[in-house]
Amino acid sequence: EAQVTQNPRYLITVTGKKLTVTCSQNMNHEYMSWYRQDPGLGLRQIYYSMNVEATDKGDVPEGYKVSRKEKRNFPLILESPSPNQTSLYFCASSLFMSGTDTQYFGPGTRLTVL
Amino acid sequence: KQEVTQIPAALSVPEGENLVLNCSFTDSAIYNLQWFRQDPGKGLTSLLLIQSSQREQTSGRLNASLDKSSGRSTLYIAASQPGDSATYLCAVRGRNTGNQFYFGTGTSLTVIP
Numbered sequence: 001e002a003q004v005t006q007n008p009r010y011l012i013t014v015t016g017k018k019l020t021v022t023c024s025q026n027m028n029h030e031y032m033s034w035y036r037q038d039p040g041l042g043l044r045q046i047y048y049s050m051n052v053e054a055t056d057k058g059d060v061p062e063g064y065k066v067s068r069k070e071k072r073n074f075p076l077i078l079e080s081p082s083p084n085q086t087s088l089y090f091c092a093s094s095l096f097m098s099g100t101d102t103q104y105f106g107p108g109t110r111l112t113v114l
Numbered sequence: 115k116q117e118v119t120q121i122p123a124a125l126s127v128p129e130g131e132n133l134v135l136n137c138s139f140t141d142s143a144i145y146n147l148q149w150f151r152q153d154p155g156k157g158l159t160s161l162l163l164i165q166s167s168q169r170e171q172t173s174g175r176l177n178a179s180l181d182k183s184s185g186r187s188t189l190y191i192a193a194s195q196p197g198d199s200a201t202y203l204c205a206v207r208g209r210n211t212g213n214q215f216y217f218g219t220g221t222s223l224t225v226i227p
Contacts, residue, residue, distance in 0.1 A: 004157075033215070042118075042219035043158075043203070050213060058214055059115075090157060101146050101207055103215070105157040 002027045006091050006106035013081055014114050021076045021109050023091030031096035032074040033058070033103070034066065036087040043090065049074055050096070081113045116141045116208045120218035127194055128226050135189040135221045137204035142182045145207045149178050149189050152201045152220070161202075162189070194225045 004025045013019055025032065033048035035058075045058030049068040063085055065077040074093075078085060091106040117140040127133050137147070146165045150158040162171045162178040164187070170179040177190040191198060203220040207213070 031213070035217075040219065043205075043217040045214055045216075048213060056213065092158075096213075101215075102148065102160050102163050103158075103205075104160070105150075107157045108155075 002104070004091055004093055004104050004106035006089075006109050008109060009107060010110050012112045012114065015082055016080050019078050019081060019111075021078075021089060021091075021111070023074045023076065023106060024072050025074075025091075025093040025104070026072065027093060027095075027104065028071065029093035029095055029104075030071070031101075032068065032091065032093045034064070034074070034076045035090045035092065036060065036085075037090060037108075038087050046076070046089075081111075083113050085111065086113050087111060116206060116211050116214075116216040118204060118206055118216050118218040120202075120204060120221050122221060123219070124222040124224075126224040126226060129194060129196060131194050131225075132190070132192050133194055133223070135191070135202050135223070137187040137189070137218055139185045139187075139206050139208075139216070141208050141210055142185050143209040144182065145209060147178075147180055147187050147204060147206045149176075149187075150203045150205065152203060154200075158203065191223075194223075196225045196227050199223055199225050 034046040035043040047066040049055045089109045092103045094103045148163045149161045164180045175192040201220040205217045
């Protein structure tokens with residue numbers, strides 16, 4: 001089954017404790033992206049990647065890191081989480097080439113930073 | 115920067131009614147516009163994608179139109195059903211914003227049986 005998986009689905013942590021949210025897709029998509037969703041602000045793009053070893057900042061990259069060492073995986077790293085990073089996070093992927101931009105989303109990771 | 119707006123923020127209709135959801139964007143130079151559905155506690159599901167060269171796309175009871183020059187898109191849902199209750203979001207990929215996507219804040223739809 002074609003899918004985007006994220007882990008963990010729920011995470012409660014404390015300020016300053018490094019964490020990683022994993023994202024994996026099995027559709028051989030070039031494009032992968034991370035979003036955060038906050039009430040009243042909608043989805044905002046954090047980082048995206050056009051392919052292996054190619055990452056770019058979105059609108060809200062501060063406090064986050066990403067890496068793309070393999071085509072299927074795109075982990076999101078919070079080196080020193082803060083309470084303002086409490087949010088619902090989504091990973092997405094798409095073929096992207098030739099304008100085929102249909103994005104497929106993971107189920108989301110709800111993060112709470114105390 | 116691209117700004118995407120969806121009005122209304124919430125909508126409640128009786129079952130069987132036809133309805134229209136609106137999406138507007140500030141920069142008309144886009145590659146495409148996509149409509150998604152989001153159920154509570156779930157991820158987003160793609161409904162329709164309209165390329166910049168297209169005027170509309172249809173899937174079952176859903177029809178999405180695109181008017182680039184005015185910066186607008188509408189999602190028409192025919193004969194609404196309680197199962198259509200969800201939040202509907204639109205997103206654009208702009209020619210002037212590289213490879214980024216911009217989302218509206220969504221319209222929360224409730225279809226009353």
